[in-house]
Amino acid sequence: YLTRLSLPQKSSNLQDVDLLRNYAVEWDRYTTGANYLNRLFTYLNRHWVKRERDEGKKIVYQVYTVRVLGASQILPI
Secondary structure, three states, X not given: OOOOOOHHHHHOOOOHHHHHXXXXXXXXXXXXXXXXXXXXXXXXXXHHHHHHHHOXXXXXXXXXXXXXXXXXXXXXX
């Protein structure tokens, strides 16, 4: 996705208010996508992670924990 992102190309000829409007549109797209992902991971954390832990699996973490701490600090590699 990032290789196809054309924000710099779109905004290279824009100035002032038009540039800010363009960034506002792109920011809105980004935050909408981030909210969808957050909802998906909330569902997984609430249901799948809880079930795995209830079944006795010890190396199962919530997505946020893995993201914040990094997989290399949590998982035995």
